[in-house]
Amino acid sequence: MARARASLRMVLGGLLGLASVSCAGPNLWTDLTSVSTGETGRGRVRLPARMRLRGVGYKVPEKWRKRGFNYGTDELVTALQHAAARVRARYWQSTAGFADLSPPEGGPSKWHKSHQSGRDVDVLFYTKLTDGTSLPPPEEDMIVFSNEGKPILPAEYGSYADPNWAERRFDARKNWLFIETLLRDPTIRIQWIFISRPLQALLIAEARKRGRPEWIIAYAETVMQQPGDSLPHDDHMHIRLYCSRADRFHGCVDRGPVWHHEKKTHKYHGPERYDPVLWRQLAAMTEALGG
Numbered sequence: 001m002a003r004a005r006a007s008l009r010m011v012l013g014g015l016l017g018l019a020s021v022s023c024a025g026p027n028l029w030t031d032l033t034s035v036s037t038g039e040t041g042r043g044r045v046r047l048p049a050r051m052r053l054r055g056v057g058y059k060v061p062e063k064w065r066k067r068g069f070n071y072g073t074d075e076l077v078t079a080l081q082h083a084a085a086r087v088r089a090r091y092w093q094s095t096a097g098f099a100d101l102s103p104p105e106g107g108p109s110k111w112h113k114s115h116q117s118g119r120d121v122d123v124l125f126y127t128k129l130t131d132g133t134s135l136p137p138p139e140e141d142m143i144v145f146s147n148e149g150k151p152i153l154p155a156e157y158g159s160y161a162d163p164n165w166a167e168r169r170f171d172a173r174k175n176w177l178f179i180e181t182l183l184r185d186p187t188i189r190i191q192w193i194f195i196s197r198p199l200q201a202l203l204i205a206e207a208r209k210r211g212r213p214e215w216i217i218a219y220a221e222t223v224m225q226q227p228g229d230s231l232p233h234d235d236h237m238h239i240r241l242y243c244s245r246a247d248r249f250h251g252c253v254d255r256g257p258v259w260h261h262e263k264k265t266h267k268y269h270g271p272e273r274y275d276p277v278l279w280r281q282l283a284a285m286t287e288a289l290g291g
């Protein structure tokens, strides 16, 4: 009997020990990984990942390079690099243009209302010549595209710095692959892709032409929106991620709709399979490849 009580005490002691370890868990994570806090329009990013200015299949063009807004959550930076590398693997000349993510510690800036908590990014469109040749992103411009994916120079712009601007065509094939890769990435959940309605239509038409599964097309149609209260996003797309599950424990706040219905109508990936330590290692590997 005494022995049984002693072993019970040991078991209880063990459980208490475990409990105290698990209480420390979330805070330990903050030492290892980024944390997005607050909202995208009023927030910060702690221990952000610094995205390299050039990597496999992408670059940060000059105009945005100078601003230094190449910081985001680990999940955002890694997912962007992964998607760009995937498009490059399929189309060897492709180069994504990543404009602003967030400033080093997040927070407000003169450039953006959002982009404050490491979960927003502006992506320049993939473009090509009419013969299909890939073009690298322009260094100083966001080119406006018409409903047919042809470049437009709005009168108020005066001119573009990019000498090739008039030859550029919206590359629906690469833009779709980039978006589909992000939508399928199990480590992130996309809340919005802000992009003009006509360009959405070009992307959906491309997806149908390629015989992409209905669920991923419906998923894309759900998250792609032309915002009513700001620019139509016909010169870039703005992508916003939901808070990661881990970051929600630390004050990350989602605003706006949460796509509950995806669980039924789309192949929902379930919880993000996000392992902070593993993900740092993967990020380091990606960086090494890009170096």
Ligand SMILES: [Zn+2]
Residues within 6 Å of the ligand: 112, 115, 120, 121, 122, 238
């Ligand atoms: Zn933006």
